[in-house]
Amino acid sequence: MIKIISFVFQKIWQKHRGLLCYLILCVLSSLGISVVAVWFPAFVVSRISTGKADAAQLAAAGLVAVCVYGLQQMASSGRGMRQLFLCRDFLYEIFLKRFDKACAYAESTEGQKAYGMARQTALWGSDFRIFLEGILDLCVCIGSFVLFGGAIFGLQPGLFFVLLLLSAAGYVVCHKNEKAYQRLLEEQAGENRRFFYFIGAAQNEKYGKDMRLYQLSEVVSGKIDGCLKSLVQLQKKYFSVLARSGMLEGAIACVRDIVVFLYLIQKCAAQEISAAEFVLYYGIAMQFSNFVTVFVHSYSQLQTGSKGIEKIRTYMQEGEAPAGQQKTECTQKVECARAAEEISFQDVSFGYNAGRLVIDGLNLNIRKGEKLALIGENGAGKTTLVKLLCGLYPVSSGKITIQGTEVSRGQADFIRDQVAVLFQDALVLPYTVAENVSLKPLEETDQNQVWAALEQAGLSERIKQEPNGILTQMTKAVSGDGISLSGGEAQKLLMARMLYHKSAQIWILDEPTAALDAIAESEVYEKFRELGKEKTCIYISHRLASTQFMDRIILLKDGKIQESGTHKELMAQNRMYARLYEIQSRYYREEEQQ
Template sequence: MEQTKKPEKPKYGALSNIAFTIKNILRIDKVLLASMIALVFCMVAQPVVGVLMPKFIIQFFEEGRDIASLLLLVAVFGVTSLVLGQLRSFADGYFPRMKSMYRSMRLGAEMCLASMQVDYKHLSSEKGQLENRKAQRAISSPREGVEDIVVRIVECSANLLGAVVYIFILSTLNPLVILVLAVCGAVSYFAGNLVNRYIIKHKEEVNKVEQKTYSASASTGDVMYAKDIRMYGMFDWLASLLRKYNDENILWQNRILLRMFFSEVADGVVAFLRDGFAYLYLISLVLAGTIPVSQFILYIGAIAGLSSWISGFAKNAIQLNTASIQVSDFRVFLEKSEEHTKGDRQQREFSLPMQIEFRHVDFSYGEHVIFQDFNVVIERGRKVALVGINGAGKTTLVKLLLNLAEPDRGEILLDGVDSREVDLKQYFSQFSVAFQDALILAYGMDVNISMRNSRDTDQARVDAAIESAGLTKKVKELKKGKFTSCEKYLDNEGTELSGGERQKVILARALYKAAPVLVLDEPSAALDPIAESRLYETYHEMTKNKTSIYISHRLSSTKFCDEVLLLDGGRIAERGTHNELMRLCGTYAHMFDIQSHYYREEGGEPA
């Protein structure tokens, strides 16, 4: 259904975005700017030569000049055309490649840098995600956003300059003619702009449909989904989804095309009336003997030219406006990445091991309240097990601690210092984390552990982390040992890791970093019993002189921690050692009993 929601006004207007683009081109690639100027010059000069040449040649005949000066004139025009043609082919050849590189490589690279620097809290929010998608779109196609605005700047400049030159040529004519032409141009602009306004008004809806189409079609070819598609017979359902989204997409495109058709018809009618008026008027001047034929030729050429400059400007200005909105989106995202360096965060001195405190913390995901007046202190060097049912908020608590989510109220203190006051880089360096959903990169295992270039990796530390994480045997089996790529994506000789092996790499990554606080979120979920028990045995060694948080649903794993925190209903409902909580006979004891029930039934006492 068509909606009438008013579109949000872009933060930056067209003029500001033109200035931004030119400044960027000047900074990044001066030769691109030179090719733009050459192109504008040629786009105007070539038709001017084309309009002037027949006028002067006929004028020579009218004035009965000698053949030698006529040949000289033709030679001058010929050489000028040749030079202009050469300049144009240089600009035509250079400009498309350079503008494409400007977008995809230069601004694309800046977008990547910005994406890595933008505050995680913002990036992971709904607003941040939307801003990110809009900025991505602005740099993803040559026909849109940051690249299209370059084309439109060139086109609009040529149209404007051309119009000025032609108005000068026509200046001896009745000003009414120029007025009529300007009015015709304005009508074309408004007809075209109606289409543009319609596109802008429904941009979000069209984007949404395109996004749905993209996500449905991307899943069809992704190996990640391939197993489920086959095993769960998802073909019909996905095919009908694709059809549905495609139909919606086509419907929107048809609505736009229909409006474009009417705008083109209006444009055609205006052009017909305009040219008819010009011809009639000029013929009447020739018949009345007011102007010679050579002047008629010049004026006819100039009027047709001026009309096309004006209507060209009208069309390009509309497209420039559309591209400018996307450039504004791009700038907004870039600015967000610069914001993280602002503020009064400072380097701090910490005394180790670290103490962690949550003080009166409130936190919600939208309407969904996770913590309300949440308080907890984890003493220096404590090994804490954090348990709770699915969705209790364990991962959220870790995100808050890591400064990856912001409390709505209250404070999170690291060694007594408010986390919001610490320099972010320094703050992040205090934590070694194994995330529940961590990614493995398509690089060597050593790089996946150090998370930096192989050259800058301390290989001795990698070896130690591999040993502690129980990966030594696996590494020995690999063709290139720890330098084997963990995905086949970039390297045919790469390996595919099993779920448990991936988890071990993620653990090794946290161990390599060796930060004062170790946070492991479900580190043993995919481990076999031998690997799991090995982890328990070495945990004490891993956490020496560190404060640590160990999140797990395997309650037996809490036995090697100093204390257990049970998260329930947004608060620490129970706290103590495993034995203390068992004696309490509360939720923890109940959960533990349920989990160990089957082990007991099968083989007596639980481990």
């Protein structure tokens, strides 16, 4: 808990000191209201009972009370507004922090779940509101205990301990109630997840065809109805717990009031205290007793809110990428000349989980300008190998070099200049065509270079059909006027993106045509071969027909190189590659015959 409080208030101190001022003002004004609530009635009774009631004095006292209440409202309003600013800053920092995470962690189920929970906490902001309210109430409770507890102890120590004992009993009841409430909240959270999942599935247009074709509406609505019934039952349980605890709390409060009332009546009858003092001490006793209930509630709020904030704190600290090496330069001319001719994997191993290697002791040298095909079954390690080459994952052992420079996450600028990658999942952003090609702000984009890249990729005629040309918005996620491209057109857009970044001498194509038919795939690969004549190209594909013209084919299995050679050499060996090629060729021949 201390770490979470420190985490939040460190952020408040750094960027939101105005919020800190409002928090302090809220505590002081809340304490002021408690004091006014006790003092004002006693003051009025004192003036009336002594015959010294003065309209001006009473009006002044009332004005003080109104000012204190007004100050508290102003502080609450200012605090609420600045809490939103605090949540906004946390949301932005979570977004930026995602880019600092190790790629393996960011892609893992654990990393994605942690990001989603941290983002949701900052986006909704309710945990921050509950947490800060708990802090404020605790501070007010401590202040009330010191102020009012001291006053009661000064009047009668015995009464102080009796009230403390009754307050402890009230604490036990409240604490049990809060624990029961938290258990019900956890059960409710599970039902809510199921409920919103089915609601989302029913509303998702992607599932529309399946919903209608298989008449799933009744099934889904039945699931939703079941979730609603479970939620109603949980609400009934909660209200039952609330009713029982309310009765016990009421009984304890009744005993407390009777004890205080009888003691003060006895004092008043003995003329040891005046009527005004009776009212004053009775109010003090009520405030003192009330602090326990507020304390339990505020501590529960603190625990509830801290759970969400802990998700943010954990995400901000976990999954950090190891510090990358600084850019290095070749110091020996002979070594540099040799290294500039190749990409080198030297005894490279990597695993996502401890004990299981996806890449196992791999050694591979790729010559400058070579066209290399990586093939293998799903899970063989092809995409992982590409991500290691791009510095997205740190190697577990061994090293990878590009032109003599060792690849690491700290080499981001160097890798970006040397490597252009076209992954299977096309990243098309809701920006203009020009920004999608350059991946830079529009003012930093060379529009002539964009057109040239689109022309080379064979997409310029399609973009010219749009009234705004390369300034046309893409996708309908943000703009209703955005355009959507077909699968083949999207691959040409990504091809244009690679061409725009002319400095990249290494092209990597990671199954970019998996969603295309064989003819469209052949056209895309022909285009890449034409444009990448002077580049070092690495192709990953399950369709072996596109690999037979490569300079070399590498077949991976279980993270190791099983076969290596040209198409002709591997066919002559009549091993795994030859069998796979024959199976796929037979499939295409059967399709043509049909």
